[in-house]
Amino acid sequence: xxxxxxxxxxxxxxxxxxxxxxxxxxxxxxxxxxxxxxxxxxxxxxxxxxxxxxxxxxxxxxxxxxxxxxxxxxxxxxxxxxxxxxxxxxxxxxxxxxxxxxxxxxxxxxxxxxxxxxxxxxxxxxxxxxxxxxxxxxxxxxxxxxxxxxxxxxxxxxxxxxxxxxxxxxxxxxxxxxxxxxxxxxxxxxxxxxxxxxxxxxxxxxxxxxxxxxxxxxxxxxxxxxxxxxxxxxxxxxxxxxxxxxxxxxxxxxxxxxxxxxxxxxxxxxxxxxxxxxxxxxxxxxxxxxxxxxxxxxxxxxxxxxxxxxxxxxxxxxxxxxxxxxxxxxxxxxxxxxxxxxxxxxxxxxxxxxxxxxxxxxxxxxxxxxxxxxxxxxxxxxxxxxxxxxxxxxxxxxxxxxxxxxxxxxxxxxxxxxxxxxxxxxxxxxxxxxxxxxxxxxxxxxxxxxxxxxxxxxxxxxxxxxxxxxxxxxxxxxxxxxxxxxxxxxxxxxxxxxxxxxxxxxxxxxxxxxxxxxxxxxxxxxxxxxxxxxxxxxxxxxxxxxxxxxxxxxxxxxxxxxxxxxxxxxxxxxxxxxxxxxxxxxx
Amino acid sequence: xxxxxxxxxxxxxxxxxxxxxxxxxxxxxxxxxxxxxxxxxxxxxxxxxxxxxxxxxxxxxxxxxxxxxxxxxxxxxxxxxxxxxxxx
Numbered sequence: 271x272x273x274x275x276x277x278x279x280x281x282x283x284x285x286x287x288x289x290x291x292x293x294x295x296x297x298x299x300x301x302x303x304x305x306x307x308x309x310x311x312x313x314x315x316x317x318x319x320x321x322x323x324x325x326x327x328x329x330x331x332x333x334x335x336x337x338x339x340x341x342x343x344x345x346x347x348x349x350x351x352x353x354x355x356x357x358x359x360x361x362x363x364x365x366x367x368x369x370x371x372x373x374x375x376x377x378x379x380x381x382x383x384x385x386x387x388x389x390x391x392x393x394x395x396x397x398x399x400x401x402x403x404x405x406x407x408x409x410x411x412x413x414x415x416x417x418x419x420x421x422x423x424x425x426x427x428x429x430x431x432x433x434x435x436x437x438x439x440x441x442x443x444x445x446x447x448x449x450x451x452x453x454x455x456x457x458x459x460x461x462x463x464x465x466x467x468x469x470x471x472x473x474x475x476x477x478x479x480x481x482x483x484x485x486x487x488x489x490x491x492x493x494x495x496x497x498x499x500x501x502x503x504x505x506x507x508x509x510x511x512x513x514x515x516x517x518x519x520x521x522x523x524x525x526x527x528x529x530x531x532x533x534x535x536x537x538x539x540x541x542x543x544x545x546x547x548x549x550x551x552x553x554x555x556x557x558x559x560x561x562x563x564x565x566x567x568x569x570x571x572x573x574x575x576x577x578x579x580x581x582x583x584x585x586x587x588x589x590x591x592x593x594x595x596x597x598x599x600x601x602x603x604x605x606x607x608x609x610x611x612x613x614x615x616x617x618x619x620x621x622x623x624x625x626x627x628x629x630x631x632x633x634x635x636x637x638x639x640x641x642x643x644x645x646x647x648x649x650x651x652x653x654x655x656x657x658x659x660x661x662x663x664x665x666x667x668x669x670x671x672x673x674x675x676x677x678x679x680x681x682x683x684x685x686x687x688x689x690x691x692x693x694x695x696x697x698x699x700x701x702x703x704x705x706x707x708x709x710x711x712x713x714x715x716x717x718x719x720x721x722x723x724x725x726x727x728x729x730x731x732x733x734x735x736x737x738x739x740x741x742x743x744x745x746x747x748x749x750x751x752x753x754x755x756x757x758x759x760x761x762x763x764x765x766x767x768x769x770x771x772x773x774x775x776x777x778x779x780x781x782x783x784x785x786x787x788x789x790x791x792x793x794x795x796x797x798x799x800x801x802x803x804x805x806x807x808x809x810x811x812x813x814x815x816x817x818x819x820x821x822x823x824x825x826x827x828x829x830x831x832x833x834x835x836x837x838x839x840x841x842x843x844x845x846x847x848x849x850x851x852x853x854x855x856x857x
Numbered sequence: 858x859x860x861x862x863x864x865x866x867x868x869x870x871x872x873x874x875x876x877x878x879x880x881x882x883x884x885x886x887x888x889x890x891x892x893x894x895x896x897x898x899x900x901x902x903x904x905x906x907x908x909x910x911x912x913x914x915x916x917x918x919x920x921x922x923x924x925x926x927x928x929x930x931x932x933x934x935x936x937x938x939x940x941x942x943x944x945x
Binding site (some may be wrong): 363 | 902
């Protein structure tokens with residue numbers, strides 16, 4: 271492996287720095303591949319609890335499948351829904367479940383093993399039959415088995431991880447990241463993923479150091495191995511020696527001191543030396559982050575990702591539940607504003623496993639899902655509107671790619687308003703709406719889009735990958751994902767200019783807005799609002815307060831003439847190093 | 858205990874839907890219900906068991922009923938097979 275270096279007993283593996291910070295501690299290997307459920311003897315006294323766990327898991331699996339089935343009936347061929355029907359019936363097979371429970375009781379072994387062993391018997395019989403039909407049924411049986419085992423294990427996950435640990439995994443879903451965060455997680459280390467994978471974004475928001483893209487780290491590390499994780503440089507050290515540990519601790523100290531110095535500017539506004547005011551706000555996903563955001567000196571919430579409310583559940587929360595959450599967030603953000611982005615999810619979230627998309631990034635996601643599921647959209651719009659009584663709430667629609675989508679979204683909004691009006695439920699009648707510009711078609715049509723809304727917000731993570739046709743999580747092409755690619759810069763400029771022509775403010779809520787290297791450039795391009803992860807707020811503010819808009823414009827103009835991301839990056843690094851030497855940037 | 862022998866008449870055999878109908882019907886009775894085919898013996902009240910049978914059209918099955926309402930159970934189940942599960 272060319273990313274691995276050995277020095278004495280130390281093994282250093284290079285990956286991608288995903289979230290800053292240093293973590294030192296034992297590894298916990300988290301494997302999602304269910305190859306075989308481990309057999310584990312249980313005590314007589316644990317039997318009832320084990321059976322309860324099994325029943326809970328089966329109930330959750332049933333819920334999941336019903337949700338999928340419901341959806342499948344609308345969207346899929348009746349033939350495809352039969353598979354799901356058969357799976358639901360297996361979960362409701364009282365003879366099978368009775369046998370499994372009896373075996374747990376008499377054989378005193380853990381639920382997942384008995385589920386595995388009992389259901390595998392049927393699978394083997396089906397596979398031994400000579401026809402394809404039975405082989406397919408064997409897959410169904412396998413799916414059901416994995417679904418039950420996964421549900422048993424998910425539930426156990428929380429209790430199984432005891433003490434502090436660094437999670438080592440092939441990949442982490444945002445849901446995994448959240449589940450782990452409820453425990454004492456020191457850091458994350460994964461084989462796959464890039465800086466912009468959702469798990470990386472989430473670990474930064476949660477201030478948990480992470481290194482991703484380490485390729486085969488799950489095969490090099492065992493649970494209990496001591497590792498040192500450097501989330502600033504993107505390396506991990508297996509069996510770190512005393513010298514390495516000291517170096518890393520000094521490094522952490524240095525960064526922490528810088529952060530403390532920044533805290534002095536928290537209460538100041540984000541304004542350039544020549545008095546151009548920039549709106550600096552935060553991207554958040556969880557209500558708990560609002561306070562942290564204020565502590566970091568934000569002027570509001572530029573992106574509240576509501577899809578956090580969907581994590582770990584199979585249906586969207588009720589209007590009442592959503593309303594209460596949104597109301598609290600709006601209340602805690604006041605007097606500043608909060609922009610609620612309606613659920614931005616892939617189809618797999620609304621209907622998990624219901625259908626396989628060859629190419630989910632070009633598929634059923636964002637506003638496309640919501641326009642097809644007006645029940646979900648209307649409930650959410652009503653809940654957000656009801657939370658707007660203090661007049662500090664804005665609504666944003668994700669993944670908009672056509673003008674028609676804006677019209678339809680506005681129609682639903684009008685319907686939600688009319689409903690509330692006729693029910694005499696109060697809301698802000700002047701609530702402002704905006705769209706995310708993250709699809710090239712929206713960027714091209716930005717001026718007409720702007721004429722339909724009150725603001726535009728550039729979502730760079732998706733925009734970059736669509737403009738450059740690069741899947742940011744695909745290791746083979748990940749190096750082509752460059753936020754400083756000239757095509758990206760010109761696209762951003764086009765969007766900002768388009769918004770300004772229509773007197774609409776333009777913000778950015780993608781990762782790029784939080785990169786200190788990009789700040790001068792973005793101010794120079796005329797960006798009105800930066801919405802960034804809370805942890806980088808002070809640093810971005812520091813930069814804004816140290817520059818002149820006039821100079822920033824010259825920097826932007828020069829950068830726009832350059833022809834490669836390397837050239838632009840090197841130019842911006844020089845600017846920072848010469849003019850803002852106290853800002854620590856990774857070369 | 859009583860025993861009946863049936864032949865599968867419907868074209869698709871004991872695939873998912875007939876299997877479900879069979880299991881639901883058997884569940885209405887207290888009597889234990891066992892299906893025997895070749896060397897297999899499965900519980901007729903278990904959908905996963907019935908699915909495993911791979912019984913196609915023309916197969917002969919031996920059905921065993923054992924319990925207080927075994928006669929009624931046998932009558933109901935045999936009728937299903939005779940009607941070909943109301944399928945083609």
